[in-house]
Amino acid sequence: MRIAIAGATGLVGSSLARAAEAAGHQVVPLAKETGFDILRPDGLVEALEGADAVVDVMQSPTLDEAEATAFFTEASRNLGTAAAQAGVGRSVVLSIIGVDRIAATDEEAGTGFDGYYRAKYAQEQATAAHAPSPHVVRSTQFHDIARQAIGWGRDGDRTVVPDLVTQPVAVDAMVQVLLGVATGEIAGDLNEVGGPGRESLTAMSTAFARSTGDTVEVTAGPVGDLVRDGVLLPGEGAHLVGPSFAEWLAGVAAATAAR
Template sequence: MRIAVAGGTGVVGRHTVEAAQAAGHDVVALSRATGADVVNGVGLDEALHGVDAVIDVTNTTTLSAAKAVTFFETATRNLLAAGERAGVGHHVALSIVGIDGIDASYYAGKLAQERAVAAGSVPFTIARAGQFHEFAGQLLSGMSGPVAVMPKLLMRPVAAREVGAHLVRVAEVGAIGRARDLVGPRDEVLVDVARRQLAFDGVRRRVLGVRLPGAYGRGLASGSLRGGTDSLQGEITFDEWLRSEDHVRGVRTRR
């Protein structure tokens, strides 16, 4: 198969590209660096020529529902339109487990993406996964000062490497509408995970947990983001991931 990975240079994208290549597929990584921009559509027609399946793992960093919705609707619309013109037979979109009742903040964008994919003309599969083991480090690196504040989040994190391999398997099967969710092997609390990562990296920094207000905060604290009992389960625990080559040791504190 010829597989295009939108966001192919990102946290999940690079593992998806690697897994697809390891499975013997011809892979095209879509990103602005490679001349394909999902936001304005530039370069997508050329990049999707001869492609059998698109795996969309694009992302944006925002807590604004309006900005998230705009990004994901625009990117999805452009990818689907270019995919239809190129004759792509399968569009796979990565989403997040348990967000149905959290139509707010970033998750509003992911739900809008799911709706756009389902309404499109390209056969599709929506593949939801838990938060990544990399998530705590991303939040820590984006905060300055000796104290980090984390939202109260009950989750079942999974390694981005396992998500990438899962997405390739989903693409291989063909369009089924909704794949089984993928979560990690253990329940975790975000604050605890962040503290363990800092301790492992030898970084002295205090981490405080707060419950965010509104529907978004309630959703994070509810446990719904742990996924259901029928979810597929990854094998790599957070602590095993810390000791792996996928973890870049030492979260920098910006001051």
């Protein structure tokens, strides 16, 4: 198959490109680094001609709700319209588990990034409105959230991490599900993917810090009712893929020790 990837040079996009090529597919990388700005879609239709599927794994340049919503809406409209004009048969967009429930209420979920979740839901809607044969893959958080969370509320040798439960997934494992949806091997207009087990983000961040020699003190911060009720967790029928967080962290520790 010929698979176009929007956001092909990012963390997920580069992993997806490697996986697609390893499976024998031809990849069309769409990113500023490859000469494409989805917000100024000159040449996009031509680039998508002959593609069997297009996968959107673009990231917003900002976490601000209004700005991220504007970015995702315009980018998804441009990409979907171009794909339809080029005759692409299938469109896939990567999203986040829980965006629909968070977008449906004014209540603060307590993720720390509720506005961005609402922007991702707007991206799903724009894809559904403009892209040919749209399919959504919603993922849990990646394992690296353990490192990222340390920096969110860090003040010297202390940090506050949201006291949430997640079911973190490895990027490379999630990408295999994404690729399966793009090729049609995995059916369904909406698929969820997560890791094999539930984890406390506070405990994850503490373990990550210790594995890398960081002595930061991690304190649990408050979250909203939606998070406590499991809005970020995969539902029944989700694709649960390894490795576990502990297995991933062992690899991080080994890499750190080897430096």
